[in-house]
Amino acid sequence: MAEVKLEQMCKSYDGKNRVVDKVNLTIKDKEFMVVVGPSGCGKSTTLRMIAGLEEITSGKLYIDDKQVNNIPPKDRDIAMVFQNYALYPHMNVYDNIAFGLKLRKFSKIEIEKRVKEASAILELEDLLQRKPKQLSGGQKQRVALGRAIVRQPKVFLFDEPLSNLDAKLRVQMRKEIKKLHRKLNATMIYVTHDQTEAMTMGDRIAVMDKGILQQVDTPLNLYDNPANKFVAGFIGSPPMNFIEGKITVTDKQVFESIDGSIKIPVTDIIDKGDSPVYLGIRPEHVDCNRDSQFLATVENYEIMGNETLLYLNTGKSSIISRTVDRLDNKIGDEMNYSINPDKIKIYNKE
Numbered sequence: 001m002a003e004v005k006l007e008q009m010c011k012s013y014d015g016k017n018r019v020v021d022k023v024n025l026t027i028k029d030k031e032f033m034v035v036v037g038p039s040g041c042g043k044s045t046t047l048r049m050i051a052g053l054e055e056i057t058s059g060k061l062y063i064d065d066k067q068v069n070n071i072p073p074k075d076r077d078i079a080m081v082f083q084n085y086a087l088y089p090h091m092n093v094y095d096n097i098a099f100g101l102k103l104r105k106f107s108k109i110e111i112e113k114r115v116k117e118a119s120a121i122l123e124l125e126d127l128l129q130r131k132p133k134q135l136s137g138g139q140k141q142r143v144a145l146g147r148a149i150v151r152q153p154k155v156f157l158f159d160e161p162l163s164n165l166d167a168k169l170r171v172q173m174r175k176e177i178k179k180l181h182r183k184l185n186a187t188m189i190y191v192t193h194d195q196t197e198a199m200t201m202g203d204r205i206a207v208m209d210k211g212i213l214q215q216v217d218t219p220l221n222l223y224d225n226p227a228n229k230f231v232a233g234f235i236g237s238p239p240m241n242f243i244e245g246k247i248t249v250t251d252k253q254v255f256e257s258i259d260g261s262i263k264i265p266v267t268d269i270i271d272k273g274d275s276p277v278y279l280g281i282r283p284e285h286v287d288c289n290r291d292s293q294f295l296a297t298v299e300n301y302e303i304m305g306n307e308t309l310l311y312l313n314t315g316k317s318s319i320i321s322r323t324v325d326r327l328d329n330k331i332g333d334e335m336n337y338s339i340n341p342d343k344i345k346i347y348n349k350e
Helices: 043-051 093-103 108-121 137-149 167-184 195-201 219-224 229-234
Strands: 004-012 018-027 032-036 058-063 078-081 155-159 187-192 204-209 212-217 241-249 253-257 263-265 277-281 286-288 294-303 308-313 318-323 334-339 345-348
Touching: 004 043, 018 043, 018 212, 032 043, 032 195, 043 078, 043 155, 043 187, 078 137, 093 108, 093 137, 108 137, 137 167, 167 195, 187 195, 195 219, 204 219, 204 229, 212 219, 212 229, 229 241, 229 277, 229 345, 241 318, 253 277, 286 318
Parallel strands: 032 187, 032 204, 078 155, 155 187
Antiparallel strands: 004 018, 004 058, 204 212, 241 253, 241 277, 253 263, 277 345, 286 334, 294 308, 294 334, 308 318
16 A cells, blocks of 8 residues: 555745645555646645655655655655656666666666566667667656666656657657556656646646645546636636626526626526626637627637637637637637536636
């Protein structure tokens, strides 16, 4: 069992401001947990506290039901893969992978066995005698993974390991890391700022902002039922549309945008008063050529091949519509649109 549990974990560098604020999170045994958020949200600091590279200001950290706050990194039975590959340039691939085992005085037979197993999993057998300068970015990342695998730790920690790779390699390495998770059946905690990586890789996703854990759920539940406006706007590409307005109540509850161009009956109400609220709607739920609810002008469009993104303006509201239809749109066209009422989310200012 390799469950990781964070209880009220905080980190402050100056004794006043918390970069990580009372994080409560349980990573289940054999789970692939992704921690995602914008730069400076505290996700990497949280990971480094788990690794023991940052001191925990307050709160408790458990690995395998054992509190490890004061246990040094080398004794926590974890392995970490960094954004920087941190390979030794004068050593070949074999020696880079084996280096940690040699430090721990493993026998030559055991080292050879573990390196052979790891290199087979990562398809590095033909590269073991090469130096890092002879490797591509993806190959270097696989060597860094191999160095972690041979440790056979309880927990793997990944700190934005794909950030230095190009787009095609990132897609390939996402698949490789998920395949590795299935093969090793290990507990993995993966930090990234890329919500696409989070959605495609995580069994569950923990979303952070300004040091505070915002929501923890499966990728689809995060996408369909974001707990607040931040999560709704961060998860999804393109992001959720937000239209500012207010709720009016007569015989039924109606959302009205600030420019009055959009009026839609709603049921999911947080604030029924006169204070401003935001209507949230995913781009794929803004449709052209249905029963018209509002008129919008096409400000721009992006043809993606399998879909088209339309950037619309209703006056004071900007909206993105995603459609699989290949529409003959021109910038400046005025078109009728509707919003699927079953997919609306309402968020207040708080």
